[in-house]
Amino acid sequence: MLKIRYHWNNKRLPIICATSTRIGGISPNPYNSLNLAYHVGDDPKNVAENRKRFCQKLGIDVNSLVVANQVHGDNIEIIESDQAGSGAYGTNDAISSTDALITASNAVSICVMTADCVPVMIFDPKTPSIGIAHAGWKGAVLRIAQKTVLKMKSVFGTQPSDCIVMLGPSIMPCCYEVNDDIIAKFDDEFGISTCTDGKRLDLHRAVKIQLIEAGIKSENISSDQTCTACNLNLFYSHRAENGITGRMMSLIKLL
Ligand SMILES: [Zn+2]
Structure with a gap:
């Protein structure tokens, strides 16, 4: 049975917003089972079937997906209705070299793929x-989440104080020890509170700090604190599975 983490489903907001788990697909090890990424070495036929199941469960069309080839950068693309389906069935026609997507169209479901990085989903009612961003440690330091909000402000006239933000499941400080250089970057940029015990990163906290600096209200930010690396039965973890694994999809769509 396919399992999904729905965000905001109790608040009756006019959006669909969810993150997949690894449960309910057809991919074999090490992609077992609901791998939704074409770029990780899994059989494309399995990915196509898994995406079909995920979209069916959410009640959306696979042809509405817009997926980017992510590069841990800070490029943000504005997505229009006629780009629906970009990257839906493979990587060749995916949005190139981009880690965040924004749109005001209800014809597209904008997505990011993760396995430890933070999926950041933004809704301006x-x-x-809407906006979605992929923030690993590089994206967090580049302030991709903050830049996505500010891009929505300049393109759509979004007021950050109106926005609701969800941070999906990612690797948590319990499992995310990093080297001193990275710790120093986070300490400089966001303060030592983002460096648990001085050696482990708190990505959610770093993302939250930059969102608040952009004008998002703290009480409007929700954070799924379930660690991907601690819960391999439920999630993919790039770190805990030594880089050979599948990806979850986080998705947001205006209704
Ligand atoms: Zn953990």
Whole structure:
């Protein structure tokens, strides 16, 4: 049975917003079972079937997906209705070299793929518009989440104080020890509170700090604190599975 983490489903907001788990697909080890990424070495036929199941469960069309080839950078693309389906069935026609997507169209489901990085989903009910970003440690230091909000502000007239933000499941400080250089970057940029015990990163906290600096209200940010690396029955973890694994998909769509 396919399992999904729904975000905001109790609040009756006019959006679909969810993160997949690894449960309910057809991919064999090490991609077992609901791998939703084409770029990790899994059989494309399995990925196509898994995406079909995930979309069916959410009640959306696979042809509405917009997926980017992510590069741990800070490029943000504005997505229009006629880009629906980009990257839906493979990587060749995916949005190139981009880690965040924003749109005001209800014809597209904007997505990011993760296995430890933080999926950041942003909803502005006023304009209305949405954004999604992929923030690993590089993206967090580049302030991709903050830049995505500010891009929504410049393109759609979004007021950050109106926005609701969800941080999906990622690797947590319990499992995310990094080298001193990276710790120093986070200490400089976001303060020592993002460096648990001085050696382990708290990505959610670093993302939350930059969102608040952009004008998002703290009480409007939700954070799924379930660690991907601690829960390999439920999630993929790039670190805990030594880089050979599948990806979850996080998705947001205006209704
Ligand atoms: Zn953990």
